[in-house]
Amino acid sequence: MHLGLSRCALLVGERASFNGASALFSYCNRTSTNTFSTCNAFSNRKKSPYSSVDSERYSKLVKSVMTHRVSAQTPESLEEQDTHIYGPVIKSSTPNQPLPKVPKTRHPLLNHEKAFAISETEHGAAPARIILQRGQDRGSVPSVTRILQQTLSPEQQFFLERWRKRMIAQLGEEGFKEYSQNLFRQGKLFHIAVENVLPLKTEEKAPEVPAEVEGYMESIRHVMDDIRGVRAIESRVLHNKLGYLGIVDCVALYRGVLCVIDWKTSERSKPFLDNTYDNPLQVAAYVGALNNDVNYNYQVENGLIVVAYKDGSPAHPHLLSSDQVLQYWERWLVRLEEYSEKS
Structure with missing residues (x-):
């Protein structure tokens, strides 16, 4: 009985010893494998460039920067400090902008001997049309166009000459001459077409428009809808006191x-008044x-510049108030004086 028990215990002990040895072998095998992999990983990793940094010294440097207190500065204190170090700042004076020229002699724009038109009728008397006498008027009295052309500023002359040279480079001398003539011809046809349309009454038939100016007429269509009470068309105006004349395209209610x-x-869009030079x-x-x-038994305070485009795009109307x-x-009077001094 005791012999059987001892044998059983021996068998159990041997089995336990065998299982323990197996477990130990498995653990050792895993450990050796992991140790080998880890060693290989460390052996393949490149050496860090920061390994040679004096970490203690670096830590002290960071600590000194982070704990350093900077006094608050203001623009005034900085300026005072700069003045103490470099001396007072000498500020250059801003160049004076040339003051706008004023006429030496002011002439009134309005004529107080004339009354203002209080009311206008859409179908009133025929518009005035005073024809310019080519020989008599132009021989002694300069036109507004001539005065403006003769008194262009150096800047205006520069840009005008640059544009002319650029066009000649593109078209040649003869091509530029033909181009200028066509512009003049189209402008004249356009003015004639407008003249024919303005005095029309609702029952009248509109005259045919030349094909060359159809785009211009389409361009001003929305402006024409706001025009009534035409008083003058292509009519000469003369300022006897100042000695100049011109031809107004139209006087009417807008x-x-x-x-x-x-x-x-x-040919170019001019949406702003400054674009009209x-x-x-x-x-x-x-x-x-x-x-x-x-x-003319009336006087006018306002003006209107209508810029029409050949492609038919809506014209730009620029209304000038009385001011x-x-x-x-005032600027015109200056140009008129400059012209008189050159003549």
Whole structure:
């Protein structure tokens, strides 16, 4: 009985010993494998460039920077410090902008001997049309166009000459000459077409428009809808006191305001009044001449510049208020004096 028990215990002990040895072998095998892999990984890793950094010294440097207190500075204190170190700042004076020229002698734009037109009728009397006498008028009295051309600023002359040279380079001398003639011809045909349309009554049939200016007429269609009470068409105006003349394209009501209207054609868009260069001076000169011309029993304070486009895109109407006309009148008087000094 005791012998059987001892044998059983021996068998159990041997089995346990065998299982323990197996487990130990498995653990050792895994450990050796992991140790080998880890060693291989460390052997393949490149040496870090930061391994040679003095970490203690670096830590002290960071600590000193982070704990350093900087005093608050203001623009005034910085300026005072710079003045103490480098001396006082000498600020250069801003170059003076040239003051706008003013006329030596001011002439009134309005004629107080004339009354303002209080009311206008759409179907009133026939528009005035005073023909310019080529020989008699132009021989002694300069035109507004001539005065403006003769008194261009150096900057205006530069850009005008540059444009002319660029066009000649593209078209040649003969091509540029033909181009200029075509522009003049189209402008004349456009003005004639506008003249034929303006005095029409609703029952009249509109005349045929030349194909060359169909685009221009389409361009101003929306402007024409706002024009009523035409008083003058292509009519000469003369300022006897100042000695100049011109031809107004039209005098009519635009949206209820009596204006001197100037029709312009352009190949480029001119959505702003500044794009029209000397055209406002021209309109102001016409306003002043009309107000002082005995052939007209009324006077005008406003102006309108209509820029039409050949491709038919909507024209740009630039309405000049009475204050604007007065400002351009002052500039016109300066140009008129410059012309008189050159003559």
